[in-house]
Amino acid sequence: MTGHQSLTVHLGSNxxxxxxxxxxxxxxxxxxxxxxxxxxxxxxxxTVEPLYLEKLRSCxxxxxxxxxxxxxxxxxxxxxTVEAILDSLVFNTANRDTTLIAxxxxxxxxxxxxxxxxxxxxxxxxQVPTTLLAQVDASVGGKTGVNHPEGKNLIGxxxxxxxxxxxxxxxxxxxxxxxxxxxxxVIKHGLIAxxxxxxxxxxxxxxxxxxxxxxxxxxxxxxCEIKAAVVAQDEKEQGSRAHLNFGxxxxxxxxxxxxxxxxxxxEAVAAGMIMAAELSNLTxxxxxxxxxxxxxxxxxxxxxxVGGEALSDAMSMDKKVLSGQLRLVLLDGVGRAAVRSxxxxxxxxxxxxxxxxxxx
Amino acid sequence: MTGHQSLTVHLGSNxxxxxxxxxxxxxxxxxxxxxxxxxxxxxxxxTVEPLYLEKLRSCxxxxxxxxxxxxxxxxxxxxxTVEAILDSLVFNTANRDTTLIAxxxxxxxxxxxxxxxxxxxxxxxxQVPTTLLAQVDASVGGKTGVNHPEGKNLIGxxxxxxxxxxxxxxxxxxxxxxxxxxxxxVIKHGLIAxxxxxxxxxxxxxxxxxxxxxxxxxxxxxxCEIKAAVVAQDEKEQGSRAHLNFGxxxxxxxxxxxxxxxxxxxEAVAAGMIMAAELSNLTxxxxxxxxxxxxxxxxxxxxxxVGGEALSDAMSMDKKVLSGQLRLVLLDGVGRAAVRSxxxxxxxxxxxxxxxxxxx
Numbered sequence: 001m002t003g004h005q006s007l008t009v010h011l012g013s014n015x016x017x018x019x020x021x022x023x024x025x026x027x028x029x030x031x032x033x034x035x036x037x038x039x040x041x042x043x044x045x046x047t048v049e050p051l052y053l054e055k056l057r058s059c060x061x062x063x064x065x066x067x068x069x070x071x072x073x074x075x076x077x078x079x080x081t082v083e084a085i086l087d088s089l090v091f092n093t094a095n096r097d098t099t100l101i102a103x104x105x106x107x108x109x110x111x112x113x114x115x116x117x118x119x120x121x122x123x124x125x126x127q128v129p130t131t132l133l134a135q136v137d138a139s140v141g142g143k144t145g146v147n148h149p150e151g152k153n154l155i156g157x158x159x160x161x162x163x164x165x166x167x168x169x170x171x172x173x174x175x176x177x178x179x180x181x182x183x184x185x186v187i188k189h190g191l192i193a194x195x196x197x198x199x200x201x202x203x204x205x206x207x208x209x210x211x212x213x214x215x216x217x218x219x220x221x222x223x224c225e226i227k228a229a230v231v232a233q234d235e236k237e238q239g240s241r242a243h244l245n246f247g248x249x250x251x252x253x254x255x256x257x258x259x260x261x262x263x264x265x266x267e268a269v270a271a272g273m274i275m276a277a278e279l280s281n282l283t284x285x286x287x288x289x290x291x292x293x294x295x296x297x298x299x300x301x302x303x304x305x306v307g308g309e310a311l312s313d314a315m316s317m318d319k320k321v322l323s324g325q326l327r328l329v330l331l332d333g334v335g336r337a338a339v340r341s342x343x344x345x346x347x348x349x350x351x352x353x354x355x356x357x358x359x360x
Numbered sequence: 361m362t363g364h365q366s367l368t369v370h371l372g373s374n375x376x377x378x379x380x381x382x383x384x385x386x387x388x389x390x391x392x393x394x395x396x397x398x399x400x401x402x403x404x405x406x407t408v409e410p411l412y413l414e415k416l417r418s419c420x421x422x423x424x425x426x427x428x429x430x431x432x433x434x435x436x437x438x439x440x441t442v443e444a445i446l447d448s449l450v451f452n453t454a455n456r457d458t459t460l461i462a463x464x465x466x467x468x469x470x471x472x473x474x475x476x477x478x479x480x481x482x483x484x485x486x487q488v489p490t491t492l493l494a495q496v497d498a499s500v501g502g503k504t505g506v507n508h509p510e511g512k513n514l515i516g517x518x519x520x521x522x523x524x525x526x527x528x529x530x531x532x533x534x535x536x537x538x539x540x541x542x543x544x545x546v547i548k549h550g551l552i553a554x555x556x557x558x559x560x561x562x563x564x565x566x567x568x569x570x571x572x573x574x575x576x577x578x579x580x581x582x583x584c585e586i587k588a589a590v591v592a593q594d595e596k597e598q599g600s601r602a603h604l605n606f607g608x609x610x611x612x613x614x615x616x617x618x619x620x621x622x623x624x625x626x627e628a629v630a631a632g633m634i635m636a637a638e639l640s641n642l643t644x645x646x647x648x649x650x651x652x653x654x655x656x657x658x659x660x661x662x663x664x665x666v667g668g669e670a671l672s673d674a675m676s677m678d679k680k681v682l683s684g685q686l687r688l689v690l691l692d693g694v695g696r697a698a699v700r701s702x703x704x705x706x707x708x709x710x711x712x713x714x715x716x717x718x719x720x
Contacts, residue, residue: 083439090510093676118478121505121516122596145481150450156481157517236482316453 004029005221009140010232014160018139018224022213024167025128028058034163036124037097039064043085043112044103045072048130051173056103056128059165066092070108074255074265077107077147079155085115099124099162105131105178106138106265110156113144117159127161130170132182132216133266136189136223139164141231141241151314152252158236166224168216180298181266183208184247186219187293188273189226192246195335197222198293205296243337246329247272250303250351253314257306257355270299275351279343280331290334308352364389365581369500370592374520378499378584382573384527385488388418394523396484397457399424403445403472404463405432408490411533416463416488419525426452430468434615434625437467437507439515445475459484459522465491465538466498466625470516473504477519487521490530492542492576493626496549496583499524501591501601511674512612518596526584528576536658541626543568543657544607546579548633549586551650552606555695557582558653565656603697606689607632610663610711613674617666617715630659635711639703640691650694668712 004021019029040063044053049069057065068088070081089098100123102112109127116125129135145156171179186208190198200218201208207215227244234241250272255263277290295301303311315326326348327341364381379389400423404413409429417425428448430441449458460483462472469487476485489495505516531539546568550558560578561568567575587604594601610632615623637650651661663671675686686708687701 079439079443086508086515090508090514118505118515118517120514121503121518143481145478148446148450154450154480155446155478157478158481 005217007221007225007228009160009228011142011160011235014142014235016161016163018164018166018228020166020168020217020221020224022168022217024165024169025052025055025059026167026169028055028061029165029167030061031059031101031126031163031165032062034124034126035060035063035099036162037095037099038062039066039092039094039097040099040101040126041065041085041089041092041094042067042101042103043070043108043115044068045070045108047072048104048108052103052128052130052170056101060101070111074107074147077111079146082111082115082118082146085112086119089115089119094119094123096120096123099126101126101128103128103130104134105129106134109134109138110144110153111146113142113159113161114146114156117144117157122159125159125161127164129164129166131174132171132179132220133185133264134182135166135168135171135220136182137185137227139166140224140227141244142235150256152255166220168213168220171211171216176298178264178266179211180209181264181270183297184266184270184273184294184299186223187297188244188246188269189223191273191290191331191334192243192329192337193226193230193335194222195333197226198334202293205293209297242339243329246331246337247274247276249315249326249328250275250311253311254303254306256314257310258304263300263304267300270294270297271301271303274301275303275354276328276330278351279328279340279347281333282331286334303355305357306355308349308355311352311355365577367581367585367588369520369588371502371520371595374502374595376520376522376524378524378526378588380526380528380577380581380584382528382577384525384529385412385415385419386527386529388415388421389525389527390421391419391461391486391523391525392422394484394486395420395423395459396522397455397459398422399426399452399454399457400459400461400486401425401445401449401452401454402427402461402463403430403468403475404428405430405468407432408464408468412463412488412490412530416461420461430471434467434507437471439506442471442475442478442506445472446479449475449479454479454483456480456483459486461486461488463488463490464494465489466494469494469498470504470513471506473502473519473521474506474516477504477517482519485519485521487524489524489526491534492531492539492580493545494542495526495528495531495580496542497545497587499526500584500587501604502595510616512615526580528573528580531571531576538624538626539571540569540658541624541630544626544630544633544654544659546583547653547657548604548606548629549583551633551691551694552603552689552697553586553590553695554582555693557586558694562649562653565653569657602699603689606691606697607634607636609675609686609688610635610671613671614663614666616674617670618664623660623664627660630654630657631661631663634661635663635714636688636690638711639688639700639707641693642691646694663715665717666715668709668715671712671715
């Protein structure tokens, strides 16, 4: 694969392109068409900045570039860190025509996007995601925000980027554990919306795990397409966008119970998808297949031992609790998600009890 | 006047009504049609809550009502206070279908609206403004946010309320100084958009200052109509909405220099309008008339003695500095505002020097 591919996230006046290719940063792919003015602030972290900041600068020739390096990790995804980004903008006397550029994973993207949403009631925002999770998930849909000590992503805004630049070469420097965590969302896209894509993932999992350039390019493109189609239907998550939360009600509870950052988000989603599959309208063979794919990707197939009651308590703070009725995104067959509340409560209790005892 | 009047702020799917009348709180005017779910959080301050919280509860029968009482004053319009509102929502395990209700002046409205914009990426919001300033200004247009130590309203979001309930009886308990500060924005509406309204204000200023019920009702309605028409043209302030900032570039600089809360916003706007009028395309008689109206309303006609250079520095942080070019909202005759950058720089220097020395 040479050159690049692109798709458009269709959101009316908020529509934007996602540009996907390998070596785009090294080649200095120009981001000039999407800058609002001359100056920009690149927000990154101590892990990613040394690897890619200088390459990203080459995509921004002619601009006045400031940069801010944050500590790395979900533990820093707080309002206090967003305040540090805002302080940096003020310190640089950034105006309304400034552009914030997120260089890093989902945490950097979520916080930089939220700062862009809040600075002067909204400035320009560009994403350069460098993790698989951020490329296939956070890059589509404009969800930004931070965690609250009592719940994940409780504080945030919808703020769409002007463009997303995905250089799949950045995945070559990603630690193995983080790469596998990203595969959880890739698998999710197959499960909720595209059985044929799940077949492809299953057939190409070895190539993906070997970070084969073409396989990565296809997975990132297809995952972005699936998510973009869902988001275009329902930008503000009034309805079908909830399908993307398959496994996430459990995942958020897991992350909250073990402490943010102990489990990677994708790892929690993997276990959460297994839990949600258990409550879904699937055959035993389908459940077994899902478990095998997730295990083959090197991801957890059961929750951590934090206690079923603790998980249950954490779920009651989840955004998908609607007026006291716990609705869950479940599968109605492979490739077809649905929001359901007609599952059996004792089945939910049984699944939660996996967190009491490893024997499943 | 009995019953109530209403107008609609036309913003597509974000359109909302403003309901204006006297005694609406005492009569328990029902807000039920605009609640998203059963529960709501009323955010007020230590001054307003004792006067109106119980009355407002009577407008919300059948709901589960929580309330939060904040300290009073612009000094508390900070991200930390918004965090306290968000903490209260989390503590009450508020869901996506919660409704935040702002009971108070512009500070309460701006912070509560910003919290509503950020909680779970946006929840329902109702405004019950109790100051003249909030009724004629903050109730229209969805600007929410907080101050940064380096500049006013630098952090915020656009988040439209579902309904605004204005009970003009709340103006009867307003301290004289705050009431007069609100008149600054009323006068501004005449100056920027409606010469006939300015005539009416001039002719009825005594009635307004005596807080005559009918005069207040007319002024609030007409001011909301003018602001609603401007905002409907330009919700996100890309163009003509800037006209509402007449006097505000100077006002923000004044507030920043004296410390937020020392001068009331309306007082700073009054002095700022005099300064902007000086740079405007007006006859000497028109300038004199504007000065007389503002003085008759008991408002300042000159900036505080903080130094012209300090004012000038503070203006460079203002949102209306676009790519280094200081654009100002000026008048092109009474009732007609325009964004201009073709004023004389030495005239601007002269006006700023009023802050060096009282002799004007």
